[in-house]
Amino acid sequence: MKVRLLYFARLREVFATAQETPETPANVQTLADLLDWLRQRGGVWAEELAVGRAYRVAVNQDLVERDAALHENDEVAIFPPVTGG
């Protein structure tokens, strides 16, 4: 399926991209699957998205847990812990 991926702050800089709209393989059904798929890119992707690293994920602009289901055209944002205020 096609999903819209957004990256913010330090992760946007490390990944050297602000957004992309990849076609994911059929076995990507949940957020956890998507993260696994992104880690397979290796390098900074594997490093920054490793299990245990501190980052947050929002699907359609709501913070979600890793078992969240994904759907066609979802907006998935991956970003560092927030530091506003």
Place this chain on the structure above:
Amino acid sequence: MKIAVQTEAFDLNAEVVALYQANPKVGAVASFLGLVRDINEGQGVSTLSLEHYPGMTEKALAQIVEDARQRWEVLDASVIHRVGALRPTDPIVLVAVASVHRGDAFAACEFIMDYLKTRAPFWKKEATPEGEHWVDARESDDHAAARWGR
């Protein structure tokens, strides 16, 4: 209710007055003003730049105010957060809550600020004489938000 994410400065007094002038039920307004400090982790800060996630930011702030309304008697509230380039002493965030009595106003204001710190998608980058770096999230902010339970 007012939620704003903006580069411009805001007028604290005007924002507070707007919360009570049309509503004689308001007996208390608690406000919090956050400022850019000139010292963070021991280095001199020359400028701070604030990035956010347009769309989600406004949605997250509105949800936080709604959560506060579920817990306390909130007659009205304003949350204004600045983005872009800021310098030490610049106001960066305003949270103001109008209620009938001070207890609800104080509690809701602190709750909104604690949740904003851990849930609203803003990120700070500091430019110091030693170079630029992204500000790390503080564990103490997670603890502050956790105090309120679920």
